[in-house]
Each structure stands twice: as structure tokens, then as C-alpha cells.
Amino acid sequence: MTSTEVDKPLSIVRLVVGSSGTGNRWLLLALATTFVFAGMAAIALDRPTQAGLWTTFAIWLLCSAGATLVMKLCLPAHDPLLLALPLFLSGWGLVAIERLAPPFADRQAIWLVISVVAMLAAACLPHLLRWLRRYRYSLLAAALLLLLATIALGRNPSGLEFAPRLWLSIGSIYFQPSELMKIILVAFMATYLAEQSATHRAEQSDAGSRFPASPRLLGPILLMWLLSMVILVWQRDLGTAMLFFIVFLLLLYFSSGDQRILVAGVTLILLAGLAAYQLFPVVQLRVDIWLNPWPEADGRAYQIVQSLMAFASGGIFGAGVGQGFPEYIPVVHSDFVFAAIAEEWGLLGVIGILSCLGVLAWRGLAIAMTHPGAAFHKLLAVAITMTLLAQALMIMAGVLKLLPLTGVTLPFVSYGGSSLLACHIMIGLLLRLSAGAR
């Protein structure tokens, strides 16, 4: 018997069990599968036809197991938690959508396949990070063209006349370009600031303790603010506009360490908010029902009030999957999925979601701290982490009425194909960075 014959079965055993320290990826996957299975089974109890539901479950399981295996083979040095968490959250999301809006679950499952393939591509393509850097201006131009196209040709899948038109459509497939723009802008900001960081630092040490507010620093802030305002004014997309600006501000702060940036940025946000409150009825409505929703509890504030009711009726352990009444919240499967989770999985579920997102954010920032590469890699890790975190906090605080409601999706959980795709591509890039790739 030659040594290779002995080695082969051993390496397969190692593949399944995992080497010491990383074996947890399969344990995490098994627990996630049990959780998703229990949710699906509870929904199946009062379904006459269960084929669609179990197909969705099978698709999720194949995607998760496949992604775990592929990542272990292609990029063994990656952070296993960064892979397990998005898969767990998207499984939870599928259960929630299957429970709340069954017709949408099949579509979401197809989007999940596309997203996971895109994530693996982003993680495993060897020169992707270099391309992102080299072709940043072309990418930015493409993103701005997409934005213009959306302003000109945008649609809303519901077909209502006054609904915000944020989608582009090819046949019956709708896509939200702002989600794609998120990735490109994040990569662009990281390259721009990485390029500038050397200059910043030189100016800083020449000018003594404090560096002057140079146009190199203020220029991009104002440009970014203008871009956000364009999105806000033409598209009435409050959430995306806020998200772009907040992420950019945090990134600028991370790269320069100057606290005045935060002060200036918050001032600009407040000014823009005040102006928007005066000019746009949408913004006015959001702020009014945030300050006091109760006078209009069965009118314009119906959604947020029902969301608060859902939180209240969930209790500690929740009503149980399929046992609560989250359907009272209009369009609960996309923006308000967090409220449905609070009702049916209770405080335990809310703590679960928060822990998962918290650990995800921490692991992302840990990459930024320890990555041996250039400033670009650190800033890209920070930018991606902050985008996911800011988006999650904005919508979670929104449905809890801690902040005015901004219509963004809860990453990985909410219904929405473009959002799922964008989040997975960002995780793919993070996974690549976590393996120390340049």
C-alpha cells in the first residue's frame, strides 16, 4: 500500500470533521440547519401543499453546504464565522418570508442561489481586488450611469403611480441599481481614501498638531453629500441617501482620525434633514409619525404602530412560528421582517439577530485591524462592515421607532433579491480579505 492511498481517506475525514479549531464550521451549519428545519416544519403543519416549502429548504441547504465546502477547498484561510453567519441569517430570512409571504419565498430562494454563487466568485477570483482598484473610475462612471438610468426609466414593481421608482426591469425581473451602487461606491471610497491617506499624514505632520481642512478632505465630503441629496431629491430614497453619507463619513473618520469630520457630517445631515422636512411630504410624514404615531394609529402611522404591537406581543420566547399575527403589518416581509421575528421568535430571536450582526461587525473590523496589506484593504474591510452594520441598525431602530423609519432592508433577512445579492458580494470580499489576500 503506498502512502498516497493511506492519505486519501484521511484527508476526506479531515475535510468533513475539519482540522482542530475550524471544525466548528460544520457544527454551526448543523445547528443552523436544525433551526431552519424546525421553522419550516412548523409552517408546513397547516399547509395543504408543502412541496414549494421543502424545495426552498433544500435549496438553502444545498447552497449552505456547497458554499462551506467550496470555501474550505478554495480559500482555507478564511474566517469560518464570516461564512456561517450570513448563511444562517439568510436561512432565517427564508423561513420568515415563507411564513409571511409564501409566493415570494420561491423567488427569494432563486436569488439566494445567484447570491451565493456571486459570493463564492467574489471570494475565490484571484485578481478581483486588484481589478476593483485599477478600474475604479470606470466602475464609478458605470454606477452613476445606472443611477441616471433609474431616475429616467425607474419603475416600481407594485405599479402604483406615486410609489418611489427605484427599480429597473428586464421583462418580469426587477433589479434595484442602488444596491449594486452600494458595492461600487464602497470600493471607490476605499481606494480614494487609501490614495489620500499618505498625503493626509504628510500634511498632518507638517502642520503640527492639527491639519488644516484641506480641499482634498472637504471636496469629497461635499461631493458625496451632493450625491446623497440627488438620490434623495429625485428618488425620494431616504434610506439609501442616509446610508451612503453615513458610511462615507465613518470611512473618512477612520482614515484620518479627525473628530471634526464627525461634527461637520452630523451638522450636514441635520441641515439636510431640516430642509427635506420642509420640502418633501415623505420625509415630513416619517418624522411626524416617529415623534408621535398614536393620533394616526389607524391612518398613516398604521404600519409602525402594528410593528410596535408585534414587538409587545412577542414576549420573551415569542408566539412561535405561524402562531402570531405579524400579517397585520403591511409589507411585513421586506422592511418590517425584524418586527415579525420579534413577534414569533420573541426576545430570544431579537437577541439572536443582534448577536449575529454584532459578531459579523466585530469580525469585519478585526480584519481591518490585522490585515497585513495596504491601507486600501483595511479601508475596504471597514467600509463593507460599516455598510452592513449601518443598514441593519437603521432599519432595526426604524421598526422599533428609535429613529425615523428609513426604508432599507435588514441585511440577509429581508425579502429583496438585489439586496441579498449585494450583501453576499460584500461578504465574499470580506471573506477574501479575511484570508489575508492582497
Place this chain on the structure above:
Amino acid sequence: MSIETTIFILRLLAGLSLVGFLLTLFSVIWRNLNQLERSAASPSAQHGYLIREGPEQTDNAERWALRPIVTLGRAGGNAIVVNDDFASAEHARIILERGKWWLEDRQSRNGTRLNDDQIKHRTILADGDVIGIGNYRYRIHIHP
């Protein structure tokens, strides 16, 4: 089995697997942090280490593991706390970037010295360099 029992069992399963998932998550983090602490405690950690050479030479001088970010200063939150009147609270830092170790002054009042020369810009460190802050001197050992 009645439907109530089935629902109860499924809820139990969901709750337990959720708690199990979170516990596994935290146990991985716990082990990672322990590992980090162990590697920081051993003087010949993977990147290298720093050793205090001044103001007074002693036989068992203090050592610190070289990590991707090492902050130096008088404030307690720094990786290396410099107990010197001439040190600023956030005085300097050593960072790993592009595979090189850089010394960076953090706008300290009295400046940072590298082999007895005041540094103006961030500077690449080499094995055996001596970093000076006030009366304190630290020699850096970088593993290849």
C-alpha cells in the same frame, strides 16, 4: 401525536438550536481570544517582540509581543504604557502595513526618536532599531 405537542417540540428544537448556534459562536470567539492572549504572552510571538532597554538596564527587562498595531503612550489604554513625564498620553504607534513595520509619531509634544534621531514622518522599522520616548528606550526584534 397531537398538533400541540408537535408544535411544542418544534419550538423547543428551534429555541435550542438557536441557543446552540450562539453558544458555538461565542465559544469560537472565546477560543480565538485565548489563543491571541497566549501568543501575546509568549515573548517570541510570531511577528517579533519589543524589549525595554532604558532608562535603567535590568536583567529581566519588560517584553511585549509585536502585534499589527502597538500603541505607546502615557495613558493606561496603550499596549505599552510609558511612565515618563516627557511622554504624551497617545505618543506613538507601530503598525504593520504592506508587509513592513512602520513607526508613527502621534503628534506628541516631545516627539519620538528612532535610533536617537527625531522622526518627522512615519518611518520603516528594521530589526534591532531602538525607539526612544522621553527617557525610555525600546529595542524592536522583528522575526523574518
